[in-house]
Amino acid sequence: MASGVNAIRERLQYSFGYLQGRSFALPRSLSEFYGALVAKVTSWVALPLPLLSFLALPLYGGSTATVNLVFFYLTWSALVISHDRLTLELYGTLLIRLFCFLLPALGFLAFDIAVPKVSKTVKARGERQLPTRHGRDKLLAIVAVAVCNVLLGVLIQAGLELLFTRILHLKSLLKVTTVVPLPWSIAMSLIQGLAIRGSLHYAVHRFVLHTNPSILRTWHLDWQHSVEHPFSLVAAYDHPVNYLLADWVPTFLPAVLFRWHVLTWFLFLSIASLEELFVFSGYSVLPSAIILPGMARRTEAHFDSVRKGDKAGNFGHLGLLDFLLGTTCSNESTIVDDVQDEAQQRQLQERVEAAVQAALASIEDKKSNNKVEDTKEEDTNEDNMPAGEDDQHQTGEVDDNDGSEEGEPADRRPTAPRRSGRRKGAKG
Template identity: 45%
Template sequence: MLSSWSTSLNLVFFSLTWTTIAMTYSPLQLEFFGPLFLRTLLYLLPSAAFLLFDLGVPSLSVEIKAQGEMGLPARQRGGAAKVRRVVGWSVFNVMLAVVIQAGVEWLTTDVLRMRSLLLIKGSTWSFNHLPNPWTLAKHAILGLVSRNILQYYIHKHILHSPTGGTFARLHQSWHHSVYVPYSFVASYDHPACYLLYRFLPLYLPAIAFRFHIMTYLLLLALFSLEDVFTYSGYTVLPSTIMLRGMARRIDAHMMSQGKGNFGPLGVLDWVNGTTLGADLVDDLREEMERHDVQERTGRAIDGAGDAAGGLAAKFKNRSKRGKGRG
């Protein structure tokens, strides 16, 4: 009962907080400061912390790097100067995407006097500013799926295609000038390639289906953390199934100079046969073996069978005793 009350109060406080924010700030301010805050808090600052760890304590960092000493940023080609270039352009690209999104919102609402491209004020749930929970979940799944599909085909058929032209050349000379990734490398690319591959696959579905801005920010937060961890080069990651396999595939993509592993999750690589190394199915199988899922399931089934057998025996004995008394 207390847990239920606590959850209800948290929802009420969250609703009040969001409603206050939505009533206080304009759609343009929300579309600028929301993404800026999340990208800074969940991508730039963690990436900076990981980089400082790699540079400050390399003897400890190398122990948890998947590629060992090769994975240390300062030991790669270009040294400290290259690291500074990667960090500088990564921060620039992140800020560029935030500014472009805010600029599009300004052009739409202030200049053309049209409604916001993302749903910000006005909904069907409490306080008229929060998204319907079912709509939020549906749009979140839609955004996740559409982003992964767009990223796979943009990555494979434009950024790594012989017919990709300027985009392919720029992506190869910028992003793939780093051999082993670290977190800032996720956003290190020519700005045009970054916008095409990182920004548009999330933003276009969001405005096409007019996501609520809270749904958009939720997905932005999720993908920011994904970039931090999957490009970190570390073997110690929060999730043993998804993130560890994704990080291995990104390592293989970078070290092969883009010969495969074009999708973040690896599902479309598995379907289209472009996986390098272990695929998604192998990751799931390995995880099951690591946690002895099959063995535990077998033990649970055997235990349930023994319990059912014991229960049946008890009923049988009672039935016999009842007949004997009769």
């Protein structure tokens, strides 16, 4: 017992001394604070520039994929060596949330407000789905809550990293190393992350926010489901506790469980952010032909079922768990139906037949090219014939001139007629 108390006391003393030493690095005057702030802002502004140059290199550099990968590895190594690793993780997380979700969602909302006549033509349900129907005060509240929830998730991630690394002196939650993970490792991590995220979100959304009566369920109905038809910002519009439980925790937990490399986390967070952006957008024109339209349609059906007082359904992101567990909304297609409909719309059988016809046409073109080469060889042989026979063949060529000045075939048309014409001239 005494040894345990001594260990705790030593730990507290060490932490107090560590914090006291860190406090000496804090600015003690306004000028020092201004200098530290300018240095930090300059560092943050310069941080994404190498990554942006890497993205622009394939467009303007004309280099190969191998050169791009080598350049990215060198750039990433330089970033890790020259910057604080916690800064890289948090700054990258904030940038992804801003550029993959928050700023595009605000842009979509501005588009819906500025040109509603154009916007309703690309909305799945037309004018009924315009955000302007909620009024200015409601829209401002949605924007404020969504922005705060997104920033809250980043701040909690920063707080956990500081707790583990600076106070508890443990390993960081995510790996930030110069070693870049292999593509196969990234792919497997993404599959694991998507499976865990989808399962956790389904469980929390169904049993905590809808099925079992609780204060969380009341908050969810009063906040997110106060919106009749979803638009992109509604994905982050909920009570902060509900948002953290249903969205932030399922997204961040897989990265912590498997201690992903920070680049894997960035890619996974980009996929999750873009999914929220498009699935809740309400637009009928989406960048995917199978997955995203079905997810968006099932999300709208979920809002309809809650608004009409029917039995709620469609609790998951993809719709696979709803299909397996029988919680798909009534009269709503499942993910299996979406795949079958897409296969019919694309008319796969006709595409196969078209590919076969294209292959046969390519074979015919090769045969025609061979005939043209044979014709050229015959012309060469005729030029080497004696004068008498050459006059007879010239008579045959006049019959086959086809009206062109130099006798050069257009689109390889005269291949067969020229051969037959010369044979007649030879007989004459």
